[in-house]
Amino acid sequence: MTKALIIGGGIGGPVAAAALQRAGIEAVVHEAHAGPGDNLGTFLTLAPNGLAALRTVGMLDAARRAAAFPTTGIEFVNGSGRRLGRLGDGSERGPAELRTITINRGDLQRALAEAARDQGIRIEYGKRFTRYTETDSGVAAEFGDGSSAEGDVLLGADGIHSLVRRLMDPEAPNPAYTGLLGIGGYLESSDVAPTAEATTRMVFGKRAFFGYQTGPSGEVFWFANLGHSEMTAEEIAARGDDDWKSHALALFSDDLPDITTIMRAAEPSRFRPLGTYDLASLPRWSRGRVALLGDAAHAVSNSSGQGASLAVEDALVLAACLRDLPDATRAFAAYEHRRRARVERIAAEGRRRGNQKVGSAHPAARLVRDMSLRVVFALIARFGSQAWMNDYRVDFEGSDSSPGLRC
Ligand SMILES: Cc1cc2nc3c(=O)[nH]c(=O)nc-3n(C[C@H](O)[C@H](O)[C@H](O)COP(=O)(O)OP(=O)(O)OC[C@H]3O[C@@H](n4cnc5c(N)ncnc54)[C@H](O)[C@@H]3O)c2cc1C
Numbered sequence: 593m594t595k596a597l598i599i600g601g602g603i604g605g606p607v608a609a610a611a612l613q614r615a616g617i618e619a620v621v622h623e624a625h626a627g628p629g630d631n632l633g634t635f636l637t638l639a640p641n642g643l644a645a646l647r648t649v650g651m652l653d654a655a656r657r658a659a660a661f662p663t664t665g666i667e668f669v670n671g672s673g674r675r676l677g678r679l680g681d682g683s684e685r686g687p688a689e690l691r692t693i694t695i696n697r698g699d700l701q702r703a704l705a706e707a708a709r710d711q712g713i714r715i716e717y718g719k720r721f722t723r724y725t726e727t728d729s730g731v732a733a734e735f736g737d738g739s740s741a742e743g744d745v746l747l748g749a750d751g752i753h754s755l756v757r758r759l760m761d762p763e764a765p766n767p768a769y770t771g772l773l774g775i776g777g778y779l780e781s782s783d784v785a786p787t788a789e790a791t792t793r794m795v796f797g798k799r800a801f802f803g804y805q806t807g808p809s810g811e812v813f814w815f816a817n818l819g820h821s822e823m824t825a826e827e828i829a830a831r832g833d834d835d836w837k838s839h840a841l842a843l844f845s846d847d848l849p850d851i852t853t854i855m856r857a858a859e860p861s862r863f864r865p866l867g868t869y870d871l872a873s874l875p876r877w878s879r880g881r882v883a884l885l886g887d888a889a890h891a892v893s894n895s896s897g898q899g900a901s902l903a904v905e906d907a908l909v910l911a912a913c914l915r916d917l918p919d920a921t922r923a924f925a926a927y928e929h930r931r932r933a934r935v936e937r938i939a940a941e942g943r944r945r946g947n948q949k950v951g952s953a954h955p956a957a958r959l960v961r962d963m964s965l966r967v968v969f970a971l972i973a974r975f976g977s978q979a980w981m982n983d984y985r986v987d988f989e990g991s992d993s994s995p996g997l998r999c
Contacts, residue, residue: 593617593744593914593923597733599721599756600749601628602701604886604903606708606715608749610649611908611988613713615915620741621708622719622733624750628705629698634776634866635813636697636894637663640683640690641984642901645908648988651707652689658703659693660778661807662790668969670962671797671847671951677969678791682982692982694792694805694813696778700900721755724882731881745920746882747910749903752869754888760879767869769822770893770946772801775840776815777862784812784850796965797847798958800840801949804854814854817895818843819950822867833860843951868894868946872939877932878924885910890935895949896942898981902935908986913999926999938981 596612598605601623609619638646638655646652664683668676683691705715720736724746731746748756752767784806787793792805804814818840828836837860844851855863871891877884886903909930913923948965952958972978990996 593920595619595743596745596747596914597622597731597741597743598747598749599733600751600886600888601625601705601715601717602749602751602886602903603704603900604907605749606704606713607646607649607651607904608747608885608907608911609713609715610651610708610711611911612914613711614649614988615911617911617914619713620743621713621715622721622735622741623715623717624720624736626718628715628717629701634697634774635660635694635778635815636700636900637692637694637897638700639692639898639901640681640686640982642898642904643690643693644985645901645904647689648908648986650711651704654703654707655695655700656689656693658699659695660699660813661694661805662691663694663792663805664691665788665791667788667791667793668965669793669795669848670958671795673848674962676796676962676965677973679969679972679978682979685983691790721750723759724756726880726882744881745914748882748884748888749886749907750888752871752887752891754884756882757874757884757888760882760884761874761876764874764876765871767871767891770868770870770895770943771819772817772868772946772949773820773823773865774815774817774868774894775836775863775865776813777858779812779814779854779857781810782806782812782854782857784853786810795848795851796949796961797844797851797951799846799951799953800843801951802844802847802851804850812854814858816840816844817868817946817949818865820865828865828867833864836860836863836865839863870939870942872943873936877928881920883910883920883924883927890939892935892939893942893946895946896938898938898942902938905984905986906931906935908988909997912986912988912997916997916999923999930999934984941981
């Protein structure tokens with residue numbers, strides 16, 4: 593195995609290329625967009641497990657430099673501001689560099705792309721993948737600009753709506769709508785009271801769910817999830833940004849006043865929602881010389897806070913399996929075997945958390961919800977039951993006496 597073609601220069605793609613390079617396999621990334629991170633104005637969190645995987649491939653410093661905030665804890669309150677619980681990321685047990693960060697998705701993409709290029713990795717922009725053909729000796733990818741590329745394997749890191757997936761397995765299920773629309777943005781400054789240090793405040797409101805965190809200079813990152821039936825992008829756009837803003841303000845009108853303060857100050861364009869989707873379980877992650885990673889293989893709801901971290905973990909395990917096993921078919925089978933149970937468990941957890949975000953018009957229903965959330969958060973805090981997500985580490989390199997992952 594000498595050369596891998598990677599489709600997608602988002603989060604998993606550049607990291608997979610860096611891990612493959614360490615495994616002695618040349619990798620070239622092909623990205624549809626003209627450059628990294630354009631027009632991706634939403635935030636995500638990178639958890640200790642994802643940060644540890646980035647450290648393994650020499651990309652941690654770049655990600656940390658691009659981070660907006662450290663976010664080591666989440667405080668949960670109801671719409672009246674009554675505390676329901678607090679969860680930490682458990683990172684106080686490890687080195688400071690692995691503490692969860694909140695980062696703009698575009699800034700993260702740019703940082704990873706630059707770190708990859710610094711390591712000598714080629715990322716070709718403006719290369720929209722259109723199809724592939726496979727022979728006994730290799731695989732060829734074709735792009736919208738008429739060009740093509742050849743390699744030993746093709747890795748689809750092309751996100752939740754992956755074309756590689758659809759071509760590889762036309763029977764694969766489509767991503768499922770989670771019942772939530774997502775909006776969010778960033779304000780340079782705001783009059784709201786600061787959140788606790790390195791803590792996102794999440795509000796189970798009367799009719800919808802809101803999250804925000806203030807930074808040291810008064811800046812605010814915010815997002816909201818609104819329960820809604822599925823809509824196409826055209827239907828969403830047709831409603832108009834001002835109307836969406838009024839709708840969101842109305843949904844939170846009986847909740848914490850800080851929510852209204854933040855949303856009033858935000859541009860109407862920040863209220864045009866995106867549907868949130870997941871892909872809980874695919875029948876197959878590979879076929880022949882083609883395999884999937886990240887959201888292309890298993891999209892988890894953003895309620896899990898793990899999508900980016902899982903894409904990074906996948907990249908390392910896939911590279912290690914290609915390094916350690918003699919042929920692609922066995923390597924892909926071992927990779928899937930190592931990854932499937934973990935990512936499907938996190939997908940289910942993300943779904944469960946998302947289902948709790950939809951408010952209710954009935955005070956009694958909200959009371960029951962708040963009581964059960966209090967119990968759940970207390971149990972999680974007491975028994976550290978988030979550790980299975982955040983404390984996971986991919987042992988890619990190992991040590992002299994104990995070699996890393998052998999697939
Ligand atoms: C609003 C929102 C909030 C989120 N919050 C979190 C969070 O808090 N924590 C978290 O960990 N995750 C979060 N996520 C999920 C996270 O962004 C994804 O899980 C992660 O980006 C997956 O990485 P990936 O590399 O698999 O795919 P992506 O980052 O989506 O990258 C796919 C790349 O493939 C390219 N591409 C697509 N088709 C083609 C083609 N035909 N040819 C060439 N290139 C192509 C795309 O342009 C893109 O650059 C959130 C996502 C959203 C939308």
